[in-house]
Amino acid sequence: MGVLSSIGQLARDAAARFTQPLLPDDLLGTLNPLWSTTQPHARVVGLHRETADTTTLLLRPGVRRPVHRAGQFVGVGVQVNGVWQWRTYSVTSRPGDEHLAVTVTAVPGGAVSGLLAHRTPVGALVRIGPPAGEFVLPEPTPEKLLFLAAGSGITPIMGMLRELHSTRPETLDGAVVVHCDRTPADLVFGLELRAMAASTGMRLVERHTALEGRLTGDALTDDVPDWTARQAWACGPAGLLDALTEQWDRHGDPDALHIERFTPPTLAADGATGGRVAFTTSGIDADAAPGEPLMAAGEAAGALLPSGCRMGICHTCVGTLRSGAVRDLRTGDLYDTPGESVRTCVSGAAGDVEIEL
Amino acid sequence: MTATLDTPRTTTRAKKAPARRELPTTAQVFDPAVPSPPSAAAHLSEAQVAELAKELDAIRAEVVANLGEKDAAYIRRIIKLQRGLEIGGRGALLFSLLPPAWIAGTAALTAAKILDNMELGHNILHGQWDWMRDEKIHSTTWEWDHASPSASWQKSHNYEHHTFTNVRGKDRDLGYAIMRITPEQEWKPADLIQPLTNVVLSLIFEWGIAIYDVELEKVQAGIKPWDEAKAELMTLWRKARKQLAKDYILFPLLSGPGFVPTALANLTANTLRNVWSHAVIFCGHFPDGTETFDEDRLEGETQGQWYVRQMLGSANLTGGKLFHLMTGNLSHQIEHHLFPDVPSNHYARIAPKVQEICERYGLPYTAGSLPKQYSKVVRKIVRLAFPGGA
DSSP states (O other): OHHHHHHHHHHHHHHHHHHTTSOHHHHHHHHOGGGOSSSOEEEEEEEEEEETTEEEEEEEEOSSOOOOOTTOEEEEEEEETTEEEEEEEEBOSOTTSSSEEEEEEOOTTOHHHHHHHHSOOTTOEEEEOOOBOSOOOOSSOOSSEEEEEEGGGHHHHHHHHHHHHHHOGGGGTTOEEEEEESSGGGOTTHHHHHHHHHHHOOEEEEEEHHHHOOOOHHHHHHHOTTGGGSEEEEEEOHHHHHHHHHHHHHHSOGGGEEEEEOSOOOOOOTTOOBEEEEETTTTEEEEEOTTOBHHHHHHHTTOOOOOSSSSSSSOTTEEEEEESOEEETTTOOEEOOTTOEEETTTEEEBSSEEEEO | OOOOOOOTTTTTOOSSOOSSOSSOOOSOOBOTTSOOOOOTTTTOOHHHHHHHHHHHHHHHHHHHHTOOHHHHHHHHHHHHHHHHHHHHHHHHGGGTTSHHHHHHHHHHHHHHHHHIIIIIIIHHHTTTTGGGOOTTSSTTTOOOSSSSOHHHHIIIIIIIIHHSTTBTTTOTTTGGGTSOOSTTBOOOGGGGGHHHHHHHHHHTHHHHHHHHTTTHHHHHTTSSOHHHHHHHHHHHHHHHHHHHHIIIIIHHHHTGGGHHHHHHHHHHHHHHHHHHHHHHHHHHHOSTTOOOBOGGGGTTOOHHHHHHHHHHTOOEEOOOHHHHHHTTTGGGHHHHHHSTTSOGGGHHHHHHHHHHHHHHTTOOOOEEOHHHHHHHHHHHHHHTTSSOOO
């Protein structure tokens, strides 16, 4: 492999002398976006309508196929009015599947989720970012598993369940999945989960919140009496995750609860007074208003910044702080050590800042 | 719509702002005794100029608010066309021993180089397409098929020329530091050869621009340290040698026995591109009817006065759609100078509105065909080779 890859590198270097100042990849990407390795694309080859507002997109990646672990998410980029917009979605297919599946729920007023869930036809091209995320199962698989999902929070869990079902179905025997949504019709992957439960001995608890109310600590104890004995993976709205965190902190082992937040955090301007942000690599200066993320200020000033989830999860947007101080707009934590990495999507300026981006 | 563009005054930002010189100065000497003709905007009151600024701001706001999918598709289409022409042209030149292949290949490559430099490079490097947030089509990442590295170009062009357009002593593009293009500039005997200089510059324009960006005349005048110029020359050489190797060694080698015809074809394409871009660019600010300005004017210049200076200092070229495309829409020099970061595919549409504003405010809107305008430029260059000319 080593010899082959160095020959490949030599060939690319040689080709670059003919294509300079462009890269061979630029020309390949112009001929067919799926051939680009620097801007990986994927073609939509299938659509599954899961519920009225949720669609699974089956994607066939181009030459650069992202390799993910079950439970991770990928960035998906689409053009909205000519502007590239990126969001992160959990991969619901298995790592070994032919196609990469993402399952998208249209958020009211969401420009990207609405486009992907309702107005993306088969044959469309989207861009794909590298998979990331720590919401994955450890090796070896824990014996007693508990999965808690609400709404589209089932998506990373579905990725895990499908992988387990396919490679180690015995681990699902005795596992519990609590899946909450308004009505049975809203329950994403309802049919498949019921079939999976029937074939493996997994217990599926469907909670229809329109009738039974939201999942609380007490309700959990009723549904899953032995929850303290289990390793738990939970994903859903912030309110649910906050309640679960409190429940595990009080009555269980906090280390046994693994959560994935997929909703934009509430940003507070406390202490993030705003200021002049100098992006040292591009040489662009921007004025950040109090409470405004550095990324938003930079983009408004025309800077091209790395971006991913835009909610502080994926670390795509980190830049090195050179001088000044920033505040995490979710937690209020202050970062003022030069050389520190800061996430521009959730950090606000606390005075004038220099950042290497 | 999330597209955001800076205001016209701040988009002329340089990637690397000059460290020591806040305002650039040229090394040209001007004779204060030479009277400048009265400005064509002398009749406008301050209030009228402010009103005019509002009208122009509104034109810009309308374009920016409606940028979208069609525009993104436009620039991608031009990129595809350019790359297709380049691949096709260089492909045909592999068989450059066959005269039809030589002619077709040279023609396609010339068109590709013109599109690369003018409609793509110049406009993308102005940040006209930054709003798409495409990291490949962005003013901070784009590199062009040109000897000058894009960062050097952005400093001399986007910042200096677009900020100080036609201000004598500030805008080095007035005569490009080697010609006397305004009668206010002191005559010196060396100016006698400038008609010849112009012809030579036209043939090697790419290299003229690349060397021009290093500001050697300022080094000579002691305004710029030699070390700085030397570092810039090295940066230039690092890029230029790759450009030279590609056109004059690598692709000729690929042609095997057609080495010499291919090298000549590439030389022809580069030269035709040079002559064409030189003609278009010289018609932007030098024809009769364009004004130059005294440095004092910059003191407290308002947005409206800046707009007026851009309009009076620029001239358009008339022609069809293909002509506008091949000039990189620099044929709409007036619109480009008013809104340097507005995507070039909108200039043709807003031109009648700008012209109407000029008429209403009694301002000249200079425009003519390329042969007509270029002959005026040549006439001026010849006249100013000799003393006087005011």
